[in-house]
Amino acid sequence: MTETQLREQICMLAKSMFDRGLTGGSTGNISARTDDGGLLVSPTGTSFGRLDPGRLSRFDASGQLISGDKPTKEMPLHTAFYDTRSTAGAVVHLHACHSVAWSMMPDVDEDNFLPPLTPYAIMKLGKVKLLPFFLPGDPQMGEAVRGLAGKRTAVMLANHGPVVAGKDIEAACNAIEELEDTARLAIMMRGFDANALSPQQVQNLVTKFDVQWD
DSSP states (O other): OOHHHHHHHHHHHHHHHHHTTSSOTTOOEEEEEOTTSOEEEOBTTOOGGGOOGGGSEEEOTTSOEEESSOBOTTHHHHHHHHHHOTTOOEEEEOOOHHHHHHHTOTTOOSSSOSOSOOHHHHHHHOSOEEEOOOOTTOTHHHHHHHTTTTOOSEEEETTTEEEEEESSHHHHHHHHHHHHHHHHHHHHHTTSOOOOOOHHHHHHHHHHTTOOOO
16 A cells, blocks of 8 residues: 555545544544554544545654644554554544443443453454543553553543554554444443353454454
């Protein structure tokens, strides 16, 4: 994929998520690795529904901004994933309604944020870590991700939104949508005696699909 194609793909996927209500207004940010080791990043204060491929923030391999608009203030989140996960080719952060709502529940497992309702969240995300609330743009969010030492592909920022790393931009977007869908299911089934996956079924998935699960 050329850089021009990657720029267009970032904007197309971002608009798709915006159009389906997965993040609204000027919320959310998205980034992807370029072939030369640099990054393309959504600019600060921009809407996922109106990203301009030619104005994406462009970083070189040393982390210097070389073209485009000023990047998102959540850069520490993105760089934390790239620095700690060698397989990360893209990072997406949304302000997705259902996952934010689920993060407010008092009995949510901080180490395993999503209940085991479907196989796909396990396969695409592994365990999702619930992180505490930070002020938007606080560099401590990135430090919290670094503290996980690359063991998680996804985190949930309490009262804020999910952040997911993937091997490429499409994989990251698919995974974060699975996170939001699972949180929505969890809310829909709350108060019912739902048949979640058993620990053995979860382990079978982890083994068969080589899921990082620690």
